[in-house]
Amino acid sequence: MKATQKDAVPLRVPCPRCGKKTPWKGNAFRPFCSQRCQQFDLAAWASDEYRLPGENAPADDEGEGDG
Numbered sequence: 001m002k003a004t005q006k007d008a009v010p011l012r013v014p015c016p017r018c019g020k021k022t023p024w025k026g027n028a029f030r031p032f033c034s035q036r037c038q039q040f041d042l043a044a045w046a047s048d049e050y051r052l053p054g055e056n057a058p059a060d061d062e063g064e065g066d067g
């Protein structure tokens with residue numbers, strides 16, 4: 001068996017917004033696939049800023065047994 005040294009960093013990464021595989025190198029909107037996804041995420045993040053610090057969100061206690 002011969003060990004092959006491959007790049008640890010994947011050439012393509014799944015867009016955190018839509019999950020579309022997009023090239024990492026040369027991507028100005030990484031880790032997003034396009035500006036559209038990038039803007040979408042930024043908007044969601046910005047909206048969080050408007051949230052008043054006081055309201056506590058209920059903790060999601062997900063206890064799903066997965067074999």
Ligand SMILES: [Zn+2]
Pocket residue numbers: 015016017018019020032033034037
């Ligand atoms: Zn995307």
